[in-house]
Amino acid sequence: MATVLTLTGSASAPGSSRTARLVQHLGRELTAQGHQVHGLDVRTLPADALLAADTSHPAVADAVALVEGADALLVGTPVYKAAYSGVLKTFLDLLPQYALRGKSVLPLATGGSPAHVLAVDYALRPVLTSLGADVAQGWFVLDRHITAADDGTVSLTPDADAGLAPVVARWRDALAKPQRLAAA
Numbered sequence: 001m002a003t004v005l006t007l008t009g010s011a012s013a014p015g016s017s018r019t020a021r022l023v024q025h026l027g028r029e030l031t032a033q034g035h036q037v038h039g040l041d042v043r044t045l046p047a048d049a050l051l052a053a054d055t056s057h058p059a060v061a062d063a064v065a066l067v068e069g070a071d072a073l074l075v076g077t078p079v080y081k082a083a084y085s086g087v088l089k090t091f092l093d094l095l096p097q098y099a100l101r102g103k104s105v106l107p108l109a110t111g112g113s114p115a116h117v118l119a120v121d122y123a124l125r126p127v128l129t130s131l132g133a134d135v136a137q138g139w140f141v142l143d144r145h146i147t148a149a150d151d152g153t154v155s156l157t158p159d160a161d162a163g164l165a166p167v168v169a170r171w172r173d174a175l176a177k178p179q180r181l182a183a184a
């Protein structure tokens with residue numbers, strides 16, 4: 001079983017972020033399947049240290065260590081201005097150049113318009129690739145297709161679930177085979 005980091009980069013408060021709630025939901029599924037899952041919401045890191053790329057700050061150093069220790073990452077971002085969020089980018093920018101080498105990464109985005117469905121592939125994927133990640137097929141979920149209840153449960157419309165579930169399943173199946181991660 002793999003050590004997985006769920007990394008989210010929404011500017012919304014974690015409790016109201018549909019991106020964070022969706023990623024947490026998928027993280028709970030991974031935990032139920034026996035993976036060791038850690039969560040990191042970039043918004044919770046100190047803003048001054050992030051903006052200064054201060055990797056000596058203990059909270060930032062701990063976050064970088066979570067990346068180093070992960071076999072795989074699920075990276076979730078809202079689409080802002082047709083790309084990933086600046087919040088997420090502040091963290092990715094302070095990682096070492098090949099921080100994601102040998103790690104399987106599933107990119108997910110939530111957005112308000114199907115016009116920006118390709119932000120996953122045209123904006124986020126190249127950044128993850130430049131960090132050395134083995135980037136799996138990603139997915140985009142429309143915000144209005146996500147319902148997050150007060151008790152933490154998340155549901156998707158049937159159409160959204162039919163699109164996302166196979167993408168997550170393919171990535172998850174690869175995690176169940178650690179020898180493939182090691183060979184990557």
Ligand SMILES: Cc1cc2nc3c(=O)[nH]c(=O)nc-3n(C[C@H](O)[C@H](O)[C@H](O)COP(=O)(O)O)c2cc1C
Pocket residue numbers: 010011012016017018019020078079080081082083110111112113114115116142143
């Ligand atoms: C500043 C801002 C810019 C946005 N720009 C886009 C955009 O260019 N394309 C899009 O599809 N949605 C855009 N949205 C909508 C968000 O991507 C969408 O509502 C997302 O699910 C919000 O995620 P969150 O709940 O984690 O904040 C934007 C939202 C904000 C607040």
